[in-house]
Structure formats: C-alpha cells, structure tokens
Amino acid sequence: MAIETFMWPTQVAGQPTTEYARTIREVQFGDGYKQVSESGINSERIKFSYSFRGSLSVAIAIRDFCRRHCTKAFIWTPPHGDKGLYIISADSIRLIPNGKTQATVSATFEQTFSAVEV
Template sequence: MPTDTFIWRTQKSAQGTDNVRTLQAQFGDGYKQVAASGINAKAETWNLSWTGKKVDAAAIRQFLLNHVISSFLWTTPWGETHLWRVKSDSIAVSFPAGNKATLSFTFEQAFAP
C-alpha cells in the first residue's frame, strides 16, 4: 500500500525544532561524555497552520486525524522529504470569517510507516 502524502501548502510561518536525544555522563574533573541515544537520535517537529475555505479545511482535518497513528510523507521548508505523524493533541481549528477556517497542527518525524 503506498504511503500518503500531505500535499497542501501551509502558512509561511512554519516553525521547526530539531530534537537530539543524548546520553550524558559528567565526571568530577569537568570531562563530559556525550553519545547519541539510539539510531534515530535526531528528530524534527514542525508547528504548522493552514487557512482557506471551510470545505477544504474539512478534508485537511480528516487527513490529519487519519495520520495520528499512521505515517505520511511531507516535504519540509528545507526541501527534505521524510515520514511524519500528526502529534495527537495538536490539531486545532478556528473560524476567522464566514467561509474561512484556520487549522493549526504539529508534525513529528516518524521512522516507520
């Protein structure tokens, strides 16, 4: 089964965070030993938003809800394509005017489908 792709354009105000998990040991003489914690120690998260017609927002919202557990492909503003999942408590919607809707959500890098 092919992997889904998030195809919608998000707002230009995307915020990304690089998270690097490490194991550290601090010694009495000031020496500090640092190592990566696992093979996928670096992972990104992106806080994103989208604004447009309410009917389009409904389709995007459904995509987001469907991809909390299963991963999908998305290309970051850096131009890098990775697997992602939607952070479970990050989907929010507002209705700024009549037929408009704004969705905000967070993508967390995934390492398996």
C-alpha cells in the same frame, strides 16, 4: 498498504515554528571530563507547527487528513527540509472558523522513522 502523502501547501507567511530535538547520552566524570554521544541512529527529531488559512472545504480536508494520521505515518516535505515520515501530535489539531467560507486549521507534525525508504 500505501503511505499517504500530505499534498496541501505550507504557508510560511504565518511564521511556522520548526523545532529540532536531539536525544543524547552524557556521562560526567569526577575529574570534570564529560562524554557525550548520540542515542541511537535516529537521535534527532523534528516538530513543525503547521497552519493553513483558506477556504472552509480545504481546511476541513486538511483537518480530516490530520485526524487520520495521529498514529499512521504520512510522507511530507517541510519548508527548507527533506522529505520524510511524519505523524500528527494527537492533541494538536485545531479548526477555527473565520466566517462562513474561511477557516484556519493547525496541527503539529512530528518526524517519525521506519525501515522503509521514502
């Protein structure tokens, strides 16, 4: 089964937030020495707060894409980042009507990993 690609524009004027979280292991010894190491080969994960404001039909298409990808990975390239696999945080999808023909849709994209090269 083919992996879908998120093709809609990223609007950076809304100041979206990119979060970088790293999983590490650390041990503190009695003499003050502290040892720190990565926890696995994919220890850094990225979260991106995505938001789109525009036509209602485009916002609904983005919302529907997001609803399909809470458990299924998709390909996306974040602003100033590298192409990778992402999923949608399950409780992060929002659709806010802005009149009859406009809407804002938002969701949180979380980086995920696979053995398949994207």
